[in-house]
Amino acid sequence: MAYFRSHVLVSIDPICIDKGAYELIDALHDELVKQGLIDEVQVLETSRIGDPESEGPDLMVYPEGVHYTNLSLEDVPFLVEEHFLKGRIAAQYTREAKEIADKELSAPQAKEMRIVLKNVGEIDPLNIEEYIARDGYMALGKVLTEMTPEETIQEVLESGLRGRGGAGFPTGLKWRFIRDAEGDQKYMICNADEGDPGAFANRSVQEGDPHSVVEGMIIAAYAAGASQGYIYVRAEYPIAVRTMRIAIDQARSFGLLGDNILGSDFSFDLDVRMGAGAFVCGEETALMASIEGKRGEPRPRPPFPAQKGLWHNPSNINNVETFAIVPQIILNGAMWFANIGHEKSTGTKTFSMAGDVKNTGLIEVPFGITLREIIYDVGGGIKEDKKFKAVQTGGPMGGCLPEEFLHLPMDYEALEQAGSILGSGGLVVMDEDTCMVDIARFFMEFTQEESCGKCTPCRIGTRRILEILTRICEGKGKPEDIVTLRLLCEQINENSLCGLGKGAPNPVKSTLDHFLDEYEVHILEKRCPAKICKPLIRFEIIDGPCTGCTLCARNCPVDAIFGERRQTHVIDPDICIKCGICEQICPYDAIEIK
Amino acid sequence: MSTIKSLDDLKKIREEALKKQQIKESSGKTEVIVGMGTVGIAAGARETLKAILETIEKENLSDIIVRQTGNIGLDSYEPIVQVAVSGKDKVSYGKVNPEMAQRIIKEHVVEGEIISEYQIKG
Numbered sequence: 045m046a047y048f049r050s051h052v053l054v055s056i057d058p059i060c061i062d063k064g065a066y067e068l069i070d071a072l073h074d075e076l077v078k079q080g081l082i083d084e085v086q087v088l089e090t091s092r093i094g095d096p097e098s099e100g101p102d103l104m105v106y107p108e109g110v111h112y113t114n115l116s117l118e119d120v121p122f123l124v125e126e127h128f129l130k131g132r133i134a135a136q137y138t139r140e141a142k143e144i145a146d147k148e149l150s151a152p153q154a155k156e157m158r159i160v161l162k163n164v165g166e167i168d169p170l171n172i173e174e175y176i177a178r179d180g181y182m183a184l185g186k187v188l189t190e191m192t193p194e195e196t197i198q199e200v201l202e203s204g205l206r207g208r209g210g211a212g213f214p215t216g217l218k219w220r221f222i223r224d225a226e227g228d229q230k231y232m233i234c235n236a237d238e239g240d241p242g243a244f245a246n247r248s249v250q251e252g253d254p255h256s257v258v259e260g261m262i263i264a265a266y267a268a269g270a271s272q273g274y275i276y277v278r279a280e281y282p283i284a285v286r287t288m289r290i291a292i293d294q295a296r297s298f299g300l301l302g303d304n305i306l307g308s309d310f311s312f313d314l315d316v317r318m319g320a321g322a323f324v325c326g327e328e329t330a331l332m333a334s335i336e337g338k339r340g341e342p343r344p345r346p347p348f349p350a351q352k353g354l355w356h357n358p359s360n361i362n363n364v365e366t367f368a369i370v371p372q373i374i375l376n377g378a379m380w381f382a383n384i385g386h387e388k389s390t391g392t393k394t395f396s397m398a399g400d401v402k403n404t405g406l407i408e409v410p411f412g413i414t415l416r417e418i419i420y421d422v423g424g425g426i427k428e429d430k431k432f433k434a435v436q437t438g439g440p441m442g443g444c445l446p447e448e449f450l451h452l453p454m455d456y457e458a459l460e461q462a463g464s465i466l467g468s469g470g471l472v473v474m475d476e477d478t479c480m481v482d483i484a485r486f487f488m489e490f491t492q493e494e495s496c497g498k499c500t501p502c503r504i505g506t507r508r509i510l511e512i513l514t515r516i517c518e519g520k521g522k523p524e525d526i527v528t529l530r531l532l533c534e535q536i537n538e539n540s541l542c543g544l545g546k547g548a549p550n551p552v553k554s555t556l557d558h559f560l561d562e563y564e565v566h567i568l569e570k571r572c573p574a575k576i577c578k579p580l581i582r583f584e585i586i587d588g589p590c591t592g593c594t595l596c597a598r599n600c601p602v603d604a605i606f607g608e609r610r611q612t613h614v615i616d617p618d619i620c621i622k623c624g625i626c627e628q629i630c631p632y633d634a635i636e637i638k
Numbered sequence: 639m640s641t642i643k644s645l646d647d648l649k650k651i652r653e654e655a656l657k658k659q660q661i662k663e664s665s666g667k668t669e670v671i672v673g674m675g676t677v678g679i680a681a682g683a684r685e686t687l688k689a690i691l692e693t694i695e696k697e698n699l700s701d702i703i704v705r706q707t708g709n710i711g712l713d714s715y716e717p718i719v720q721v722a723v724s725g726k727d728k729v730s731y732g733k734v735n736p737e738m739a740q741r742i743i744k745e746h747v748v749e750g751e752i753i754s755e756y757q758i759k760g
Contacts, residue, residue: 165673165710176648177655185645244677244709251675252708283676298651299641307644405677405713 164252183371202378204390209363221350225358240439246364250284254291260367323494342542386412389455400475438467441547443554479576502545505536521567589634596626675709681716689736
């Protein structure tokens with residue numbers, strides 16, 4: 045691959061295109077050719093850079109991280125000469141110096157764009173005044189004084205906002221359904237039952253900026269005509285429960301919840317309901333059953349919650365993140381939001397990045413960014429610079445995608461086509477030392493345990509899959525297992541009652557599709573290439589490097605290592621429990637896993 | 639605390655809150671901000687916060703505001719402590735244990751020397 049010393053990223057969001065971004069790219073290219081720099085400087089297209097007020101077209105130059113804006117075609121020759129030939133920053137075209145300093149400070153998140161997380165980590169979540177100082181509750185004020193409920197719905201609809209819980213249903217449409225439904229009592233519910241292992245975005249929003257969720261819910265309730273709301277949080281999130289409760293109390297004492305909010309004739313109140321942490325209670329019908337005090341089990345739809353929800357009244361459920369975005373859409377306008385993102389997925393999405401990636405943590409990026417950009421540019425690449433193997437998106441019901449999918453733009457449709465889901469935005473990155481069969485078994489163990497047991501395909505099907513996968517990992521797999529697995533995946537997906545069962549086969553199906561060779565090696569050769577599945581590996585001491593220091597023998601918990609001092613030791617495979625202590629402790633790297 | 643009865647009331651409260659923030663910023667007080675989300679606490683932010691408060695008390699320091707915030711997103715660097723000396727940009731320190739917290743208070747907050755080896759950088 046050619047080595048470029050500089051990369052120019054030209055923003056091609058609709059506003060910049062309108063202002064001539066493509067012409068700018070052509071002009072840059074021509075000028076670089078003219079000045080003989082085309083082999084050193086690469087011109088790339090990117091999504092929106094910077095803040096929505098910028099004039100455009102915008103471009104960023106890396107590695108310096110200089111942001112040029114408001115460029116005309118006449119400026120290009122001068123800019124190329126100054127910046128790339130002479131190496132001086134053409135200050136007259138840059139954004140203010142302070143903004144560049146801010147960017148450097150948050151260097152790991154250079155590609156990030158924070159809308160939901162705007163205040164998280166910036167304000168004191170327990171102080172409503174800090175939220176109000178940052179335009180908090182101004183959107184509510186705008187809605188209550190200037191907009192009708194119908195206009196509010198229209199605004200959210202035009203913004204293209206889709207449910208951030210994973211299914212991606214247009215939020216405005218959902219609100220219209222409940223508004224049009226008949227009934228005197230309507231409910232607005234916030235799904236904060238973030239159950240995916242490795243997902244923590246909703247928790248961070250609740251802990252860091254609880255008022256954005258409260259404000260979003262009041263606006264939604266006004267649009268939908270709801271008078272009571274519930275935030276359903278899992279009891280495993282004690283800090284989130286506490287911050288939400290404090291936020292609700294503060295909002296109530298400020299008169300932002302209760303009767304006649306801001307002097308209008310609209311009244312709404314909120315309460316927190318705690319869940320006991322069952323994964324299935326993130327499913328909307330199970331969630332409502334749980335709020336009602338019943339067993340948390342899903343029921344068939346229709347009737348949909350908008351017609352018959354909580355206590356048989358029209359109800360609407362949105363995710364924490366969806367509500368937290370709403371005030372920003374009202375404040376900045378539907379078009380502002382619609383211009384961020386990619387095709388049918390507008391705006392930004394938070395992702396909880398975990399696994400074998402350098403910068404684990406919470407990020408927020410515009411839709412359309414590629415998986416590669418997320419993992420390598422935002423996440424800093426794979427730990428210990430190992431090789432990337434797969435990334436699992438969307439929690440335990442998502443698929444594992446191999447390297448060929450790294451170019452994929454992150455949006456609802458692209459991920460679904462690739463056999464995975466966006467889900468709640470969990471991203472688990474796996475390196476070359478991961479056994480994909482073991483990973484599939486791990487996720488199946490989770491869904492099998494969390495299956496509520498109401499419908500047969502999910503209750504029994506997931507158990508059968510788990511049994512087969514466990515067998516394969518133990519080296520007892522049969523060649524026909526692969527066919528059986530595929531059949532089970534298909535049937536569970538088609539026949540299950542709720543999203544849990546429908547999504548449960550995804551990790552198995554995607555690993556079968558993309559890592560079939562690993563299954564075959566496990567079944568036919570009884571080998572685990574990643575050396576993870578314990579029954580398929582054995583520890584041996586290599587003759588040469590072993591000095592007979594006896595360290596391993598002294599530390600073996602089951603006394604499986606024998607040998608004389610200063611002589612090569614031997615591991616008895618019948619006693620060895622494959623705990624790996626000897627390998628970690630050996631100073632001469634004499635232990636080999638086979 | 640007064641109830642907000644109209645949009646104008648809300649705007650008034652916003653102005654007051656902004657004014658309070660400006661006074662805080664121009665007062666010359668230094669802000670020490672500790673990330674106290676679940677991740678921060680799990681990584682030991684409570685001990686770090688305790689060490690900060692103890693150091694401030696022991697050294698008899700005044701004009702320092704210690705406050706908490708949520709998770710800024712850099713989980714692998716928790717516990718995170720941010721120091722904002724008025725008028726200057728925030729400096730973020732990562733993986734701050736109680737001993738480091740002591741040093742940050744003594745060297746950065748008191749003497750104004752940024753401890754670059756603790757700083758989170760790209």
